[in-house]
Amino acid sequence: MMKKKFMAAAFGTMCLALLATGCSSDDPAAPGTSGTTSTIPAGPTLKVVGSPFTTELYGVGLPFDSPYCEQVNTAIKAMIADGTWEAKLDAQMQGVLYTPNAEKNAPENLANEVCDHTGTAALVTSGRLTIGIKFDQPKLGFKNPDGTYSGFDVDVAIYVANALGFSPDKIDWVEAPSRARETMLENHQVDMIFATYSITEARKEKVEFAGPYFVAGQDLLVRGDDDRFTGPDSLNSSDFRLCSVTGSTPAQKIKDTYAKDVELVEVTGYSECVTALLAGRVDAVTTDDIILAGLAAAGTQ
Amino acid sequence: MEAFFDYLGRYWEFITQRDSDGDLIYNILGAFWVNIQLTLWSGLLALVLGTVVVAMRISPIASLRAVATAYTNIFRDIPLTVVILMMWLVVWTQLGVTFGGKMITDFFVLAVIGLGLYHGSFMAEALRSGVNTVPLGQAEAARAIGLTFMQSARMVVLPQAFRGAVAPIGNTLIALIKNTTVASVGAVSTETSSTMAGMIEFGPQFIFLIFLTFALGYVAIVIPVGTLSTYLSRKLAVKR
Numbered sequence: 001m002m003k004k005k006f007m008a009a010a011f012g013t014m015c016l017a018l019l020a021t022g023c024s025s026d027d028p029a030a031p032g033t034s035g036t037t038s039t040i041p042a043g044p045t046l047k048v049v050g051s052p053f054t055t056e057l058y059g060v061g062l063p064f065d066s067p068y069c070e071q072v073n074t075a076i077k078a079m080i081a082d083g084t085w086e087a088k089l090d091a092q093m094q095g096v097l098y099t100p101n102a103e104k105n106a107p108e109n110l111a112n113e114v115c116d117h118t119g120t121a122a123l124v125t126s127g128r129l130t131i132g133i134k135f136d137q138p139k140l141g142f143k144n145p146d147g148t149y150s151g152f153d154v155d156v157a158i159y160v161a162n163a164l165g166f167s168p169d170k171i172d173w174v175e176a177p178s179r180a181r182e183t184m185l186e187n188h189q190v191d192m193i194f195a196t197y198s199i200t201e202a203r204k205e206k207v208e209f210a211g212p213y214f215v216a217g218q219d220l221l222v223r224g225d226d227d228r229f230t231g232p233d234s235l236n237s238s239d240f241r242l243c244s245v246t247g248s249t250p251a252q253k254i255k256d257t258y259a260k261d262v263e264l265v266e267v268t269g270y271s272e273c274v275t276a277l278l279a280g281r282v283d284a285v286t287t288d289d290i291i292l293a294g295l296a297a298a299g300t301q
Numbered sequence: 302m303e304a305f306f307d308y309l310g311r312y313w314e315f316i317t318q319r320d321s322d323g324d325l326i327y328n329i330l331g332a333f334w335v336n337i338q339l340t341l342w343s344g345l346l347a348l349v350l351g352t353v354v355v356a357m358r359i360s361p362i363a364s365l366r367a368v369a370t371a372y373t374n375i376f377r378d379i380p381l382t383v384v385i386l387m388m389w390l391v392v393w394t395q396l397g398v399t400f401g402g403k404m405i406t407d408f409f410v411l412a413v414i415g416l417g418l419y420h421g422s423f424m425a426e427a428l429r430s431g432v433n434t435v436p437l438g439q440a441e442a443a444r445a446i447g448l449t450f451m452q453s454a455r456m457v458v459l460p461q462a463f464r465g466a467v468a469p470i471g472n473t474l475i476a477l478i479k480n481t482t483v484a485s486v487g488a489v490s491t492e493t494s495s496t497m498a499g500m501i502e503f504g505p506q507f508i509f510l511i512f513l514t515f516a517l518g519y520v521a522i523v524i525p526v527g528t529l530s531t532y533l534s535r536k537l538a539v540k541r
Contacts, residue, residue, distance in 0.1 A: 203505055249503075263403065266495065
């Protein structure tokens with residue numbers, strides 16, 4: 001009895017470790033799409049519910065003295081115009097049928113950030129472009145076990161770099177964790193950052209933003225067989241447990257605005273939240289929809 | 302100069318922001334209080350564990366000595382982050398251990414247990430160094446006048462060992478105070494390093510002042526502890 005439970009626990013952990021490469025589960029497949037509540041229809045284990053209830057503009061972070069701001073905007077516009085943007089997004093989110101909010105992601109809303117600063121800063125490594133990405137967000141910015149990098153942030157970065165005259169073999173990828181991003185740009189440790197980097201006024205005091213190249217919004221990730229939640233307001237009870245990352249915008253937002261009573265658990269990474277969700281210890285995980293879709297896609301492939 | 306004071310003023314506004322209920326958004330003093338509570342409870346646990354373990358290590362029973370040595374070596378050698386993460390990811394998430402009531406209580410208790418287990422091994426080593434200051438002749442004399450092992454440990458060896466181990470115990474306690482920030486990986490999100498992470502996320506323009514605030518906070522806590530342990534180690538030392 002005890003052993004069986006432990007085995008199940010061990011399997012759950014292994015499943016997490018295999019998120020990137022996919023993992024199968026003995027659980028009966030839950031209904032994928034439940035029409036009304038699901039904008040991002042589910043795989044068997046996890047689904048994203050509700051329609052995004054915030055607006056996060058993902059920008060390209062640049063140092064103030066970077067010469068590239070205008071060129072990055074031009075490149076993003078070109079990527080949208082020639083259909084690469086949509087094709088890459090579809091390819092990443094294959095299997096979750098993820099459709100981003102079309103209105104918010106209309107071409108006129110993207111790459112319209114005004115470049116306030118310009119300069120002639122030298123590249124970190126001469127002749128090469130050093131780009132900061134996330135290493136731990138499946139389908140966005142992810143370091144694969146074989147040492148290659150994949151995800152939508154990476155796709156956009158490769159396209160932009162190409163437009164600036166850097167082929168993929170001339171790119172150095174560097175991990176840019178959330179709380180280090182401004183410092184890395186200010187200290188010229190990276191030339192630019194594509195890392196689910198929301199454009200905010202506070203950050204604009206320290207860095208320059210090009211973009212946005214994607215408009216995300218906060219949403220909820222729940223287990224595939226769980227139909228109790230329709231949006232942030234349905235979480236407002238002390239019986240429910242919500243998981244997010246320590247000190248992140250989403251955690252603060254939902255607690256302040258939507259669900260004051262929900263019990264919030266804050267941990268160091270979203271993959272840990274997913275482990276707790278799969279183990280049934282929390283009811284929902286919250287952050288931007290595309291990050292959740294990435295976690296769901298990685299978990300259900 | 303004026304610009305600097307203006308900057309300080311904006312930082313003050315940032316750290317004294319309140320939410321719609323009138324609560325501080327970044328409760329820095331409250332965060333330090335959480336770390337102090339973690340220190341007190343896990344320090345107590347570590348001291349109790351350390352005393353039991355050191356008694357086992359000097360006992361005449363080989364199997365007890367082996368268990369105590371194994372505990373010390375295992376927990377001293379695992380990184381604290383791994384111990385705390387195990388408490389959260391394995392004990393709470395997967396095994397479903399709970400202490401009733403709110404999750405925040407679970408995380409606090411598990412973090413205290415993790416910190417206590419880890420620092421218990423260091424406390425045991427600190428106390429063992431104290432035991433080594435007691436001349437072997439005293440233990441032999443205690444046994445010679447008919448005291449049992451427990452009696453000689455309780456009345457002769459350990460009281461002197463504690464007095465000889467004040468300085469290393471103080472060092473372990475100081476390490477523990479600072480290590481309580483690792484509780485953030487165990488989902489204790491009200492403590493200082495989590496609060497600091499949130500402040501950096503929302504106030505990247507104040508990054509140096511934020512670091513300075515927390516660094517000074519820890520210095521203010523640790524200096525008295527260090528001074529006290531130095532004073533006590535002199536005052537309580539057994540004159541031989």
